[in-house]
Amino acid sequence: MSSSSSFKRIVSLPVLALAIQLLFIHSVLSQSQDNAFLYHKCSDIEGNFTSRSPYESNLNSLFPRLSYSVPANGFAALSTGNKPDNVNGLGLCRGDASPSDCRTCLATAIPELRKKCPNNKAGIIWYDNCLVKYSSTNFFGKIDYENRFYLYNVNNVSNPALFNTQTKALLTELTKKATAGGNQKLFATGEKSLGEKKLYGLVQCTRDLRSDSCKACLDGIIGELPNCCDGKEGGRVVGGSCNFRYEIYPFVKIA
CATH class of the missing domain: 3.30.430.20 (Gnk2 domain, C-X8-C-X2-C motif)
Incomplete structure (x- = not known):
């Protein structure tokens, strides 16, 4: 099963930069x-x-x-x-x-x-x-604030406000799972019911970080919702120390 979607990439430059670069790509995701x-x-x-x-x-x-x-x-x-x-x-x-x-x-x-x-x-x-x-x-062991970019699906959901809230709730729950004691991978996947559909999510940190630093990193990029991908069917914030992704189709193994 595969899904073909048009995605837009937004590149976040250093904190003091005054411009962002927009690049358009076409991705085939499966x-x-x-x-x-x-x-x-x-x-x-x-x-x-x-x-x-x-x-x-x-x-x-x-x-x-x-x-x-x-x-x-x-x-x-x-x-x-x-x-x-x-x-x-x-x-x-x-x-x-x-x-x-x-x-x-x-x-x-x-x-x-x-x-x-x-x-x-x-x-x-x-x-x-x-x-x-x-x-x-x-x-x-240090959070990389310098390197970061966004990817999001150009397709919009019908109720952006509700979808944004549900997306943030799923990613926040996955952050707790990824940073819980014993999770050496600092990685988690999961899903959330959206009526007849489901929302799928992934969070991950580089393993040079401690669990508390991983949580801080993920909390930071999840905080960029909804600015990064407001009401989009899929999106990512990808950094040098952590990243998240969500989609309305199963793109990962759910653990």
Whole structure:
């Protein structure tokens, strides 16, 4: 079963930025999870590295280690090298992705990130099944407020106010589930009845965060409802530390 929908992407720039960039994409979404490219960002804040430099050598060493380490349990955070040329990186696969799907996503994402950010000392890339991030600064355990974007279905629901309330309630409940003691994945999925239809949701954090930081991150992006996707049949807020998604069709395994 598959569903084809038109989606709009809104990219949130840094807090002090005065503009937002609008990009239009067409996505084919399916219950079997396409490994669709979502977005990438190369940071200029940390500067650039030169070809054959110690930083590039450390970066080239880091990525194969992530490719090897992440699929086993869906996450890894690693560092390579010594200051000032050390590189920190993480890889996260969607909580319901199989090790095989995780490995496939990383095999696509890592070369693309290197190609899209060839000399940047920091960058991030998102696919439907994974994200990969690297930086010259130690970002582990800190909420990433810098990298964020929205995706939403262009189709509208008939009662936006009620739908927005129900969506927020589901995502808030999933946040409690994801950050409960013992949930090491910091990931949760669920559903909510909407009369004859159902609403499906997903929340996830990168596992370098503590559960309280994960909750703060998710509370923050859920707080962007309804501004991000007012009355839309589906939507996401995707960041460097956490993300949520909701749809009116089953796009994940419900646990």
